[in-house]
Each structure stands twice: as C-alpha cells, then as structure tokens.
Amino acid sequence: MFLALRELAFARGRFSLMGLVIGLIAILMVLLSGLSSGLVNDGVSGLKSLPVSAFAFDEGTKTDNAFSRSVVDTDQLAAWRGQPDVAEAELMGTSIMNAVTDDGQQVDLTMFGVEPDGFLAPEPADGDALDRPAGIVVSESLRGEGIDVGTVITLDRINTELEVVGFTEGQATFGHVDIAYLPLATWQLIAAGQAPDGEAPTDAHLATLDFDQASVIALQGAEGSELAAGSAEAFAAGDTAATTTTLSLEESFNASPGYQAETMTLSMIQVFLYAIGALVVGAFFTVWTIQRGHELAVLRAMGASAGYLLRDGLAQASILLVSFTALGVAAGVGLGSLMPEGMPFALEAQPIAVASALTILLGLVGAAVAVLRVTRIEPISALGGNR
Amino acid sequence: MSTTVDHHREPAQDRSAPGPAGILGLHLRDVTLEVGDGGERVRALDRVDLSVTPGEFVAVIGPSGAGKSSLLAVAGALATPTSGVVEVLGQDLAGLRGQGQLAAFRRRHLGFVFQSGNLVPALTAADQLRLARRIAHRGGRSRSFDPAPLLEAVDMGHRAGHRPGQLSGGERQRVGIARALVNEPSLLLVDEPTAALDRRRSQDIVALLARQCHQRGIAGVMVTHDHDVLDHCDRVVEMVDGRLVDHRSVTLRP
Numbered sequence: 001m002f003l004a005l006r007e008l009a010f011a012r013g014r015f016s017l018m019g020l021v022i023g024l025i026a027i028l029m030v031l032l033s034g035l036s037s038g039l040v041n042d043g044v045s046g047l048k049s050l051p052v053s054a055f056a057f058d059e060g061t062k063t064d065n066a067f068s069r070s071v072v073d074t075d076q077l078a079a080w081r082g083q084p085d086v087a088e089a090e091l092m093g094t095s096i097m098n099a100v101t102d103d104g105q106q107v108d109l110t111m112f113g114v115e116p117d118g119f120l121a122p123e124p125a126d127g128d129a130l131d132r133p134a135g136i137v138v139s140e141s142l143r144g145e146g147i148d149v150g151t152v153i154t155l156d157r158i159n160t161e162l163e164v165v166g167f168t169e170g171q172a173t174f175g176h177v178d179i180a181y182l183p184l185a186t187w188q189l190i191a192a193g194q195a196p197d198g199e200a201p202t203d204a205h206l207a208t209l210d211f212d213q214a215s216v217i218a219l220q221g222a223e224g225s226e227l228a229a230g231s232a233e234a235f236a237a238g239d240t241a242a243t244t245t246t247l248s249l250e251e252s253f254n255a256s257p258g259y260q261a262e263t264m265t266l267s268m269i270q271v272f273l274y275a276i277g278a279l280v281v282g283a284f285f286t287v288w289t290i291q292r293g294h295e296l297a298v299l300r301a302m303g304a305s306a307g308y309l310l311r312d313g314l315a316q317a318s319i320l321l322v323s324f325t326a327l328g329v330a331a332g333v334g335l336g337s338l339m340p341e342g343m344p345f346a347l348e349a350q351p352i353a354v355a356s357a358l359t360i361l362l363g364l365v366g367a368a369v370a371v372l373r374v375t376r377i378e379p380i381s382a383l384g385g386n387r
Numbered sequence: 388m389s390t391t392v393d394h395h396r397e398p399a400q401d402r403s404a405p406g407p408a409g410i411l412g413l414h415l416r417d418v419t420l421e422v423g424d425g426g427e428r429v430r431a432l433d434r435v436d437l438s439v440t441p442g443e444f445v446a447v448i449g450p451s452g453a454g455k456s457s458l459l460a461v462a463g464a465l466a467t468p469t470s471g472v473v474e475v476l477g478q479d480l481a482g483l484r485g486q487g488q489l490a491a492f493r494r495r496h497l498g499f500v501f502q503s504g505n506l507v508p509a510l511t512a513a514d515q516l517r518l519a520r521r522i523a524h525r526g527g528r529s530r531s532f533d534p535a536p537l538l539e540a541v542d543m544g545h546r547a548g549h550r551p552g553q554l555s556g557g558e559r560q561r562v563g564i565a566r567a568l569v570n571e572p573s574l575l576l577v578d579e580p581t582a583a584l585d586r587r588r589s590q591d592i593v594a595l596l597a598r599q600c601h602q603r604g605i606a607g608v609m610v611t612h613d614h615d616v617l618d619h620c621d622r623v624v625e626m627v628d629g630r631l632v633d634h635r636s637v638t639l640r641p
Contacts, residue, residue, distance in 0.1 A: 010509030298505045303494025304522040380465040384456045
C-alpha cells in the first residue's frame with residue numbers, strides 16, 4: 001500500500017480520469033438497475049404480491065400472454081383440488097380492459113377476478129375489501145390519476161359501471177397496466193357477455209349467471225412441499241389430471257406481456273456494461289504497468305518480491321474501483337431520485353449492491369490480468385541503458 | 388564538497404561473521420556466462436576471476452558490449468552464470484534456488500545504484516528510502532526507520548521532501564546512493580553512475596561512493612566508461628570481449 005497510495009496521489013490526473021470512467025459506468029449501472037427493477041415492478045408487481053406458488057394454465061396455451069389467452073373451468077379446478085400438497089386452489093380471471101372514469105378520464109385496467117373471500121382477495125390498504133358485485137379494489141398507483149374511493153369507472157363498449165371501493169398496498173400492475181381486483185363472479189359476468197349495459201352489476205345479475213370459466217388456476221402449495229418450492233415434477237401429476245400446464249410464480253412472469261423481452265434486453269445491456277468496465281480497467285492498468293516497466297524492474301532488482309508488487313498493484317486498483325464506484329452509485333441514486341413520475345424506475349438496495357459488487361469484482365479481474373505483468377518483468381533489465 | 392578524497396583505505400569494519408580475510412566481499416572464480424539462444428550463443432563473460440574485499444571500491448572499465456553489465460548481473464544475483472562460482476559474503480549464489488530466493492538475497496545483502504538514479508517518480512527522497520526499507524523488512528522494523536541520517540550522509544538532508552522531478556541529476560544520484568545503503572548491504576553494485584552528469588558532479592558522486600564503501604566496509608563494484616573518475620577507486624580492472632584482460636590492479640593510491 002505504501003507505493004500504491006503515493007502513486008495514486010502523484011498520478012492523480014491519470015487516476016482521476018480512470019476514476020471518472022469507473023464512476024460513469026457505476027452511474028449507468030445504477031440507472032439500468034433502477035430501470036430494470038422499475039420495469040419488473042410495472043410488469044409483474046401484481047403477480048409478485050399474490051400468495052401463489054404456481055399458476056395452472058389450460059394445456060397447450062402459448063407461454064407469452066398466457067394469462068389472457070388461457071381458459072380453465074371448474075372441472076380442472078376440482079382436479080387440482082384433489083391433488084396432494086395443494087393448500088389452496090382457486091379460479092382467477094385475467095383480462096385487460098379500457099375504461100373511463102366519471103369525470104371522463106381514460107384508464108386501462110388489468111381485471112383480476114378473484115373469489116372475494118378466497119386466498120387471492122386483496123387486503124386493501126385504504127377503503128373496503130371486495131364486498132359487492134360492482135366494487136373494485138385498484139392499484140395504489142392509480143391514486144395519482146384522479147381516482148379515489150367512490151369513483152365510478154365505466155368499462156368501454158359494454159358500458160358496465162364499477163365503483164372503486166379500495167386501494168391495494170403499494171403498486172399492483174401487470175404488463176404495465178394497473179390492476180383492478182373484482183369479484184370472480186363479476187369478472188365471469190363480463191367474460192360471458194352478460195354484464196348489464198349502463199348500470200352496475202348486482203346480485204340479481206349474478207344469480208342468473210351460468211358460466212364456470214376463468215383464465216387460470218392459482219395454486220398455493222402446502223408449506224414445505226415440493227409444489228410450494230415450484231418443482232416441475234410436483235406439477236406433473238396435477239397437470240395430467242387437470243389437463244393443464246403449470247408454471248411456478250417466477251416462470252409465470254414470462255407469461256405476462258413483454259416481460260421476457262424487456263428483462264432480456266436490459267440484462268444484455270448490463271452484461272455488456274460489466275464487460276466494458278472490466279476491459280477499460282484492464283486496459284488502463286496494462287498501460288500503467290507498462291509505463292512503469294523500468295521502475296518495476298528497478299524495484300525487482302532491489303529485491304522486491306513479485307508478490308509485494310502484485311499486492312501493491314491490486315491494492316491500488318481496489319482503492320480506485322471501490323472509491324469511484326461508491327461515488328458513481330451515490331451520483332446514480334441522486335440522479336435516480338430525479339426521474340420523472342410515470343417512468344418505470346425503482347431504486348432497490350439489493351440489485352444495486354449486487355451490481356456494485358460485480359462492477360468492482362470484474363474491474364479487479366481486469367486489473368489483476370494487467371498487474372500480473374509485474375511477475376514477468378526481468379529484474380536484470382534494470383541494468384544498462386536508460387529507459 | 389571537495390574532490391580531494393582520502394585514498395587511504397580505512398580498515399574495514401568487521402560487519403559479520405569473523406573469518407579469514409577474503410571470505411567476505413565478492414569472489415568470482417572462473418565465471419562464464421553465455422547469453423542468447425539456439426546456435427547464436429555469445430560468451431558475455433569468459434572465465435572471469437575477480438575478488439573485492441570489504442571496504443574496497445573497484446572500477447570496471449571497458450568498451451561497450453565488453454561484458455561490464457553482465458559482470459554486475461552475475462555479481463548482483465540477477466543472472467546465473469553458465470559455469471564458475473559466485474560468492475557473496477561467503478555464500479555461493481549457486482545455492483539459491485529460484486527467483487524468490489535470489490530476490491530475498493538481493494534485498495538483504497546487496498545495494499544497487501543505477502544509471503541516473505532510477506528513482507520512483509511518485510516518491511519523495513525520504514520515501515525512496517522508506518520504500519527500500521519496506522522491500523527488505525516487513526512490519527515494525529520498516530516503520531520505525533528514519534531516513535534522515537542517510538540523507539544527511541549524502542548531503543541530501545535538505546531535499547528530503549522533494550520528488551525526483553524536482554531534483555537535479557546529481558541530486559537524484561545521491562538519493563539513489565542513499566537508497567542503496569538503506570539495508571546495510573555487504574556488496575554495492577554501481578551501474579554507470581555518472582552517465583548523465585557533468586564532470587564536476589561526476590567527481591563528487593564517485594568520491595561519495597568510494598567514501599561510503601570505505602566507511603561502511605562495503606565491497607563496491609562500479610561499472611563505468613568515464614575514465615576521469617578512476618582516481619577515486621582503489622583498483623581498476625578492464626574488460627574486453629568478456630575477459631578481464633588487464634588486471635591493471637594498478638593501485639591508484641600512492
């Protein structure tokens with residue numbers, strides 16, 4: 001560290017330049033991480049918040065957009081309920097609809113039809129639970145758009161009126177569209193095309209309904225079971241009995257619109273960023289080590305062990321990487337908090353910590369490859385002509 | 388400083404284990420060094436014999452390519468001779484295995500003075516000495532080290548806080564000499580110390596080297612082609628084509 005610190009101070013211009021690059025990479029990394037988390041939240045926060053181990057889709061449903069494509073019925077539900085290790089199984093309806101509020105504002109809603117007293121029913125942070133046919137509990141994020149408890153929302157085309165009775169705790173979105181929970185029976189009324197035109201659905205409407213279909217079966221495995229752990233083998237028996245295709249909760253994220261494409265794109269950008277970071281740091285320390293070649297040969301001739309110089313070089317790289325990554329992350333978090341409302345952006349500690357550690361670690365790998373050169377320096381080259 | 392140097396060799400301090408005179412210092416016996424690869428092997432050193440006793444300062448002169456640097460490399464545990472025996476401080480260097488042991492021997496027993504100082508640009512004069520100390524000793528012993536007395540000894544006490552870029556060529560070389568003495572070497576190997584200096588500074592530097600060897604009982608070997616500075620040396624040997632042809636052990640002392 002003796003030499004490392006003094007060289008950092010002496011060549012501060014060069015090291016600051018390198019540090020600036022590391023810092024900018026760290027900023028970009030934080031912003032990408034925030035965007036990534038934001039998009040994931042926007043895409044599947046509604047699914048994440050459900051107490052579900054897996055979703056069973058009708059057999060043969062194409063994976064992308066499976067939530068809106070799949071159709072299951074009560075027979076399949078019964079088959080799943082007969083399976084061991086299934087703690088809870090319920091029908092769930094999912095569809096995306098357009099609507100207008102009573103003051104003319106247009107909103108898009110993902111309609112999640114759930115049993116009002118079942119395990120999927122939302123626990124509203126504000127307002128009431130699902131307690132009447134026309135009541136809906138909507139995502140907290142809609143509050144900013146002029147919607148409040150008591151707001152009447154009219155679905156486009158069928159003109160059925162629903163009333164906001166509560167808000168979920170935190171954001172609940174699916175495929176970038178805010179979720180509205182409604183009673184499964186009401187969802188089925190709409191899906192069957194029997195929803196009343198120009199008025200709110202009532203118990204009387206529901207009583208006449210003869211329709212047992214929904215989109216998916218939400219499954220909750222018994223605690224500690226294979227099914228709860230999302231094991232594909234545990235799904236096989238139920239799938240055969242119920243003619244369904246079951247995906248664990250995480251796998252089902254890919255069945256929500258655009259999720260896979262978005263996360264893959266961002267992951268690719270992040271992987272490239274890490275690679276670029278490691279290469280840039282490696283290139284810098286390669287040039288720096290070569291530039292000091294004669295000086296290092298002199299130190300080797302004086303009897304410095306290769307290990308001593310290696311440790312010193314790596315200490316130097318660590319100091320540079322850690323300090324400027326920290327500065328970059330701080331700046332990135334600062335910038336992130338300035339992101340405009342409505343942009344899918346979420347700063348989460350864990351992904352940022354992982355990304356920072358990766359930046360530092362990969363940078364160190366790059367630096368290590370460069371600094372390893374000191375072991376190949378011939379001490380005898382210290383003798384004779386000037387550099 | 389004056390160029391009139393006391394040419395009388397002061398008795399060498401007894402630095403280490405007692406033993407018959409001639410065991411300490413540097414002894415090359417029948418040393419041959421071949422360099423190059425394949426068919427193109429060149430004899431850089433050809434059956435060289437040379438002894439330097441503690442407190443003796445010997446100049447090696449000769450034309451470029453005569454093998455002067457090879458002599459330093461072999462004596463300095465930087466190159467292993469093809470045949471022959473190299474003894475430093477009574478230790479046969481052939482007994483040292485691998486780069487690690489050679490490096491350990493160099494940092495414990497040898498001091499190097501390079502052309503134009505070859506100091507680390509980032510370090511002040513005092514830090515150059517501290518670094519040399521750290522290279523040789525781990526932990527506490529290097530931390531309690533005070534570079535001031537050594538810098539005073541080479542008349543650089545007033546420049547302790549200056550970096551090489553702020554020093555003149557002669558000053559850099561003085562710091563380089565102090566750095567070579569930090570770990571109390573038994574053998575000082577000096578490579579063209581005056582290459583970048585004018586005549587007066589050259590005289591000062593070589594006189595300083597000779598005086599330090601005499602005072603500290605260090606065996607000194609200096610490679611040079613600056614014939615003006617030979618007056619300060621106890622003995623001059625000449626190399627031609629890898630051989631010590633002229634044992635002009637002409638004692639320049641009266």
